[in-house]
Amino acid sequence: MKKPIFSLLAIVLILGLVLAGCGSKNDAGAASDSGTSSEAKGADSGSPDDQKQVTLKVAFFQGGYGDVWFKYLKEQFEASHKNVTVELEGSPKMGEIIVPRIEGNTNVPDVVFLNGLDQMKKWGPSGKMVDITDLYAAPMPDGNTIQDTATETALQSQQWLGKRYSVPWSQSPLGIVYNVDIFEKNGWTYPTTWEEMEKLANEMKAKGIAPFTYPGIYAGYLSALVFPAYTQFGGDAFVNKLTNPQESDIPDLYKDPAFLKTYTQLESLFKNGWIMKGTQALDHTASQMEFLNGKAAMIFNGAWMENEMKDSLPEGFRMRIMPIPPTSDAKVKEMMAVADSRDWGGIPSASKHIDVAKQFLLLASTEASNRKFTELTGAPRAFKYSIDGMSLSDFTKSAIEMLSAYKTVSYIYEPQAIGDGPSGVDFYAAIASGDMTPQQVIDKNVGAAPDKWKEQQKTINSK
Amino acid sequence: MGGGGKSGFRNKSKVQRSIFIAVMLAWPLLYFAVFGIYLQVQTVLYSFQRWNYVSGTQVWVGLDNYRQAVKELIGGSYWRTGMTNALLFIPVNYALIALSILVAVILSRKFPFASFYRIVYFFPTILSVVVLTMVYQFSLHPTNGIVNGLLGFLGLEDWQRSWLGERQTAFPAVIVYCLWAGIGFYNVMFTGALQRIPGEYYEVGKLEGITFWKELFSVVLPTIWPTISTFIILGTSGAFLVYLQPLLLTNGGPNHSSTTAALEMFQAVLGAGNYGMAATFGILFAVIGSLVTYIVKRVVDRVDTADY
Known part of the structure; x- marks a missing residue:
């Protein structure tokens, strides 16, 4: 008789606690809503002398570019917005730790800068990121607009389903970084055709110098070669089909000779022994260190490498980054490099200071901020801006030259596309390790494409 | 009479004791409910769903x-x-x-x-x-x-x-x-x-x-x-x-x-x-x-x- 009463009591108490928790949460939610709207009003009425103290939390991926640029932005922003304190939070693991925070609405920053567009594409339509399409036409502190100054690649990449949830960050080219001293000492010049590259690699091998290395445990760095090769071998028509396929293209698209030629070119690096021994055990830091120590003449890498390795750069070390030379049977016989604009800054919808955050993104996109970014990190931003009068390293100059003087590629897939590897085979790793031949990879992709297409159609059409 | 009063007193102290126990148990139970049960249930639900990035929602895909x-x-x-x-x-x-x-x-x-x-x-x-x-x-x-x-x-x-x-x-x-x-x-x-x-x-x-x-x-x-x-x-x-x-x-x-x-x-x-x-x-x-x-x-x- 008594026991049920006590358990009832216990349940009531637990419920009470739960409801109390919910209640306080609701209160907080209401408070934040009103905070946002009052701020919105403040911004609308154009009263920058809003005396309310605001702390703007900026979380960013602290990778190869470090945190110096964000410290600069903080300084600039606080100088022009006296009531704002910018709180920076940088982490090399930001891409991982931010996911539960944004998706679970806990400890959400006001501004995020991340690498990889997938999260933007996921959070945008689901309402986790603020739609900032209008911000592209808004005047920045220097009078320009993002719409007018962002690069073509950036404008294409930083949109999803007709809306914009992000502003571009960097536009870092991936290519082949070579050791200038090794080249000069041996009287070599950077080749302009792949056949010359093959000759050069064999010469290097004969001299006991490993021609190439790359961060072996992250096989994705090999896209430095693979992405340009797709366009070189397949031309624009192939790339259009790949990124925006129709049902009739499946699975023949994956039989396109561009794939076989590309993968065969990739395989040749390993088959011919041009990749430094032991490369596959190395992470980015270790492989870049080997390159800096002159153990390999070239490394597949990006424009952020110099900054990433600035503490270990040997005195007087000289390197340049160059695009991938075309083979003689290429459809497009041009040297090409990857130049993605895949990192971005945006505003989580849970931010309580959306308008201040918008101001921050605008300030981050001005010509002055772009120049500062390049000066501090040695990497280009995804904007058109002048680098006149800046003292830049030879490496940075070569990276910027690569963006302006050569054709660049960047693949932006439409929602129905099923990528360059529908079978899910990690083909970089499979070919690099010798586990699969190019033809095996292609057969797998051709075989898997129809199912993958059906699955994709089902997913994007289901409610 | 006296016995009734005594048992009433005992009942009161028992109620207090039960309240104390209930309060002490509430927090760990709540914790378990959220991090033990809720997350497991969520995982089971996720396993029947896929992300539709066009609509920005989780959609049910059965098995x-x-x-x-x-x-x-x-x-x-x-x-x-x-x-x-x-x-x-x-x-x-x-x-x-x-x-x-x-x-x-x-x-x-x-x-x-x-x-x-x-x-x-x-x-x-x-x-x-x-x-x-x-x-x-x-x-x-x-x-x-x-x-x-x-x-x-x-x-x-x-x-x-x-x-x-x-x-x-x-x-x-x-x-x-x-x-x-x-x-x-x-x-x-x-x-x-x-x-x-x-x-x-x-x-x-x-x-x-x-x-x-x-x-x-x-x-x-x-x-x-x-x-x-x-x-x-x-x-x-x-x-x-x-x-x-x-x-x-x-x-x-x-x-x-x-x-x-x-x-x-x-x-x-x-x-x-x-x-x-x-x-x-x-x-x-x-x-x-x-x-x-x-x-x-x-x-x-x-x-x-x-x-x-």
């Missing part, structure tokens, strides 16, 4: 995820390698337990520097796993590593290799790391268990004139069996959770040959944002793991324990 998961496990994808490697960690964990017991027994003997060695064995446990993996990576570095250096010094150049970069050696190297880094923790646990064995047991043994091995199998192991069986079960279920070591050492490579079930799930969520498939495999591996653990527990329970 599609499970169908694909089974197809991948049978068809020999990275998930299957992950599952095989996770299962391989079960005997690895047993070997670790056996090694730790041996070390603990040897170090429990009174010989010079015994406590020094105990500290040496425990050392890896107090260091961060990131530091440990770096040290290990450095020692196996293909060109500057001490392992290849020693092999070269001994004239065994043929044996030099890129330990973490070759299919044949990458996963074994991860296993060796787990043994090396794990022995300290288990060692402490077993040393504690050994110290609780009453000294008379050994004295009786000595009077009977038994050997080291006889003592180990007739005295030591039966007495510490409860500790051993606990770690056998933990080691079995823990095999499905291993991901940090391969992530840091090889990133699962080359070509996913040193991956584990948990690492593939980790990468499905954080690399590809594929919650649906990760949840599906999570459920499947939980089922497989529970089955294996249950069988092992049944076997372990059959072994008689010495009471003391």
Whole structure:
């Protein structure tokens, strides 16, 4: 008789606690809503002398570019917005730790800068990121607009389903970084055709110098070669089909000779022994260190490498980054490099200071901020801006030259596309390790494409 | 009358007591409800859903995820390698337990520097796993590593290799790391268990004139069996959770040959944002793991324990 009463009591108490928790949460939610709207009003009425103290939390991926640029932005922003304190939070693991925070609405920053567009594409339509399409036409502190100054690649990449949830960050080219001293000492010049590259690699091998290395445990760095090769071998028509396929293209698209030629070119690096021994055990830091120590003449890498390795750069070390030379049977016989604009800054919808955050993104996109970014990190931003009068390293100059003087590629897939590897085979790793031949990879992709297409159609059409 | 008043008073104090108990229990129950039940339910729900990035919502796909998961496990994808490697960690964990017991027994003997060695064995446990993996990576570095250096010094150049970069050696190297880094923790646990064995047991043994091995199998192991069986079960279920070591050492490579079930799930969520498939495999591996653990527990329970 008594026991049920006590358990009832216990349940009531637990419920009470739960409801109390919910209640306080609701209160907080209401408070934040009103905070946002009052701020919105403040911004609308154009009263920058809003005396309310605001702390703007900026979380960013602290990778190869470090945190110096964000410290600069903080300084600039606080100088022009006296009531704002910018709180920076940088982490090399930001891409991982931010996911539960944004998706679970806990400890959400006001501004995020991340690498990889997938999260933007996921959070945008689901309402986790603020739609900032209008911000592209808004005047920045220097009078320009993002719409007018962002690069073509950036404008294409930083949109999803007709809306914009992000502003571009960097536009870092991936290519082949070579050791200038090794080249000069041996009287070599950077080749302009792949056949010359093959000759050069064999010469290097004969001299006991490993021609190439790359961060072996992250096989994705090999896209430095693979992405340009797709366009070189397949031309624009192939790339259009790949990124925006129709049902009739499946699975023949994956039989396109561009794939076989590309993968065969990739395989040749390993088959011919041009990749430094032991490369596959190395992470980015270790492989870049080997390159800096002159153990390999070239490394597949990006424009952020110099900054990433600035503490270990040997005195007087000289390197340049160059695009991938075309083979003689290429459809497009041009040297090409990857130049993605895949990192971005945006505003989580849970931010309580959306308008201040918008101001921050605008300030981050001005010509002055772009120049500062390049000066501090040695990497280009995804904007058109002048680098006149800046003292830049030879490496940075070569990276910027690569963006302006050569054709660049960047693949932006439409929602129905099923990528360059529908079978899910990690083909970089499979070919690099010798586990699969190019033809095996292609057969797998051709075989898997129809199912993958059906699955994709089902997913994007289901409610 | 008086009796009624007394029982009323007793009732009141009982009510107070119950309120106290209820309040004390509410928090852990709530915690369990959120982090125990809710998250599990969420995972089950996720396994029947997929992300539609056009509409920005989770959509129900029925058994599609499970169908694909089974197809991948049978068809020999990275998930299957992950599952095989996770299962391989079960005997690895047993070997670790056996090694730790041996070390603990040897170090429990009174010989010079015994406590020094105990500290040496425990050392890896107090260091961060990131530091440990770096040290290990450095020692196996293909060109500057001490392992290849020693092999070269001994004239065994043929044996030099890129330990973490070759299919044949990458996963074994991860296993060796787990043994090396794990022995300290288990060692402490077993040393504690050994110290609780009453000294008379050994004295009786000595009077009977038994050997080291006889003592180990007739005295030591039966007495510490409860500790051993606990770690056998933990080691079995823990095999499905291993991901940090391969992530840091090889990133699962080359070509996913040193991956584990948990690492593939980790990468499905954080690399590809594929919650649906990760949840599906999570459920499947939980089922497989529970089955294996249950069988092992049944076997372990059959072994008689010495009471003391």
